[in-house]
Amino acid sequence: MKKYIIYIGILTAGLILGWLLFGNSSNSEEKHNHESSQTENQQWTCSMHPQIMQPEPGDCPICGMDLIPAETSADGLEKNEFKMSNNALALANIETTIISNTTNSAGSLTLSGKINENEKTNAIQTAHFGGRIEKLFVNTTGEKVNQGQQLALIYSPELVTAQKELLTAIESKTKDLTLYKAVRNKLKLWKLSESQINKIEESKAIITNFPVYANVSGIVTKKMVEEGNYVKEGQSLLMISNLTTVWADFDAYEKQLSTIKKGDDITITTNTNPNKELKAKISFIDPVLNTSTRTVVVRAELNNRNGELKPGMFVKGVLASSNVKSNKKTIISVPKSSVLWTGKRSVVYVKKQGDEPIFELREVTLGNEIGEHYEILNGLSENEEIVTNGTFTVDAAAQLQGKKSMMSPEGGIVVTGHENHIGMQDTGNDQNGEAEVVNRIKVDSKFQDQLSNLFTSYLAIKDALVNDNTKLTQTSAITFIDNLEKMDMKLLKDSKSHNVWMPILEVLKSSSNKISSTTEIKIQREYFVSLSNNIIKSIETFGVNRKVLKQFCPMANNDKGAFWLSLDEEIKNPYFGQAMLKCGSTEATIK
Template sequence: MKKENIIYIGIAVVVGLLAGYLIFGGNTETTTSDEHDHSAEIASGEMWTCSMHPQIMQPEPGSCPICGMDLIPADNGGEGLAVNQIKMTENAMVLAGVETVMVGSGVSGGDSVKISGKVAINQESDAVQSAYFDGRIESISINFEGEEVRKGQKLATIYAPALVSAQQELLTAGKLKESQPQLYKAVRNKLKLWKLSDAQIDQIESSGQVLENFPVYANVSGVVSEIMVEEGDYIKTGSPLVKVANLNSVWAIFDAYENQLSLFKEGQTLDVSTNSYPNETFTAKVSFVAPLLNKQTRTLEVRVELDNKNGMLKPGMFVQAEVEVANKRDGEALTIPESAVLWTGMRSLVYVQPNQNSSTFEMREVELGNLMNGSYVVNSGLQSGEMIVAKGTFTVDAAAQLQGKKSMMNQKGTAMQKGHEGHSEMGNGMKMEFSQEVASKFGDLLKVYLDLKDALVASNQDQTQKLAKNGAEIASEIKSLQMDDMGKSHITQLASQLKEIASKSDLEGQREAFVLLSQNMIQIGQQMKGLDAKLYVQHCPMANNDKGANWLSMEEEIRNPYYGDAMLTCGSVVGTID
């Protein structure tokens, strides 16, 4: 029995060893191979990213923590790239809606320059009604500024002791005019010096009554622009009573920038338009070009005179004008779309595609001329035939920031700081300066924008229209304030984009226009100092026909304005503005 047991045990051990070899021995090489491959992967530094959220970077494959999609190998094509170059995947370019255009082709470089200004009272026809004698204002017959008056209309009544005495002298001299005609004539002339008409003097003489409260009549017809006295005021000879403006002719005053100085001269014809009458064009001639340049804003005043007999143009109304530009360059001027330019205050930047067959882009500083019909004239920095990013420029620059490359806000090309949960903090390398007045007004516009965003989240198209109209008015007010060419260009775009949203009654159209509005608000917000609160730059990869779109929010929590309840939390925070 013992020998049999030993034999059985021996057989069992042999069988067990054989089975173990067959089961585990064959996989030993595979396991070793897997471990080797994984180590090699880590050693190679290969990273994995999300095609929808390129800010996600992980050292191993898995799922995107934002959208759950499978991660894909990140492009390691950055080797050999200059610090001002960035390489994007084809998929990322499609999602970002990146479009390129050739410099000098595909863009019509127009032959006119647009400038903005305001309607003002023509001071040459602005009359001041003054007092011709000392006295006290007993009553005022005009009620408010803006009231129309006609020549000969009573404006006020004045108690004038000297005039009472002069009237008494007239009545006495009238009784002696047969015997002392010279005295009678002298008294009448004295009253005429106080601007009393012959009819008024005759009326006093025929009635035999002295007027204690003497009426003052308007010398001209027009609109009361300012009431300068109140009842009970004591006045002296020559004291102004009211200002009356004749609005049959008005001025339009424009601020032209230093680089536009050569475009204007007296007698030049301009086509003036206003948002109030989009289908009307007013022809005017330049009547005055200021001889002195404003040292702070680097602008000079250009004034034109407009016929306004129909009363369409109101003082304070915003207007635009176009001036024809003669191309003084040899050959065709190089032009690029306005959307291709990134502004940093002191610099103008574009992204050039050195090789059309490669998705590599290079940031380049350029010097720009006048803005003509949506395109800038290029003075230096680009050559004809070069390819530049015309759409999606901001997204390309954002990708450069995420990769630690040189960008509009990161001139040194160092990696950006990381905030909590890996969200990138926007840099503050912007150099553009806004006045306190502009910053304050932009704060009002920002509040309207955030309310507009919430209205889109709630899918409320009526409220969106109302807020966009309000925002357009504020943007137009900001546009009239003093700022440099770059700032005015972006604020002008804001006003235009808000008007476009206000003109659309369908939610889809409003959300489509909101894409560019948000992009512009982000660019200006990054340059504006003194914002009241921290802003989050948020991104939805599905919006804008799967091209992706950004927006600003005061809350870190995602509330998607492009889809509302349908995809309320779709998106992520891609940056912040402090």
């Protein structure tokens, strides 16, 4: 018995010794392998810019801060994919639709355009003789005038002299008839009528102020002089347009031109009365392509004797040409509400198949406009599920997660200045009309001074756009870039101010570079939207020790509306310039 107890003790001691020698080393090796695997897969990111991911430590390529180890992500999502909770989808009323192939059997093509004056009926009323306008009977544009109506009284020293010559010629009429006729003809060349000349002869009195009569009937669309101005012979006084007929000018893209020809029937509706259809024919197709918009003007002439059609009105035309009808094909189309536009890019959000609500940003190529849908030429396939309601909300969620989005094709959080009021419905005003300063951050006064200089160069860009001066806009943008490079980020000593400024800085750089690289005013105004949004955000957040007015135009940015900043209460619209200078309103004052 004693012998068995000794054997059991030896066996137990051997097991303990084996565990100490080999088991611990196995665990150490496993731990070492695990740590080694972790090190190999370790990613490094920036605390200020979580979209930055690098396989090794170093500096952030955006702000220069030291990278930190990134937490391991278990979602396995791509950069253009992101999740939303089911609760968030329900609260935001997100709706999706599975797309399918359809047959384009409607045989129609929808074009957008606007009403313009019929240039063939425009007339310029000129001064037939030089002098000073003593009285102007047309005070405003929009006034209706009739042919033969008196428009102005002009004092002309030349006519006074010519009348004296006529009275002298009358006295020697029997001796020198030729001189008499020459003086009368001289007065006729200045558009004096026979009755006026006869009245001068009969009264033998000098007329000092001569009337100017309208040559045509119509509406005064442009007033070129004011009372008291001096005018030269032949100088333009008024533009008079006969609006009994108007033009409906539509923009057709290159790919649509093969289906449009002169003489095609087109059905036109206006935003004012969308239920009333106007029938017309295509009367003109511009032979020159607009290289900036890649469109051609397609025109129809409309009867407007009742005056319902006003120049500047937006209209929609549905074209039903024989070419369109014969071009029946299977296509993919999506609702207009599912497409987001940003410059030359068009994007949709695709919902990935599976139990979790995962969305993917997808760039698409648009074809023809078919009613309330767009034809998709490239980017989507049949049976894919896309967001059709709440698309802007989904895009905002992508931005907040630092994923690829409409305004950030490379990913990263984009600061637009309107995160809390998607669609620009909230102006951010308090009851006194003053801008509510949300999360105002106190920063070094030197940074505020640098921001003030940047704001001054922003105002130069704005003023250049107001005056439609593309060259000055370009050079002002270059000055803006110079001032932007002088902004010292080291003055932002806390992470909160740094975190706000960095995304603003990136958009300001991108927008100002785009403006400075072109003289196409349409493109300059397009990027001025994002430039303004981020200047607004920076001033609302950091302040510039100036009273700044935040102004808004509802028709800018493709009727989505756009803000800009000014120091002047008078509205001077940079998005339309002289064409619609007064369009807009002051929405808030930033103190």
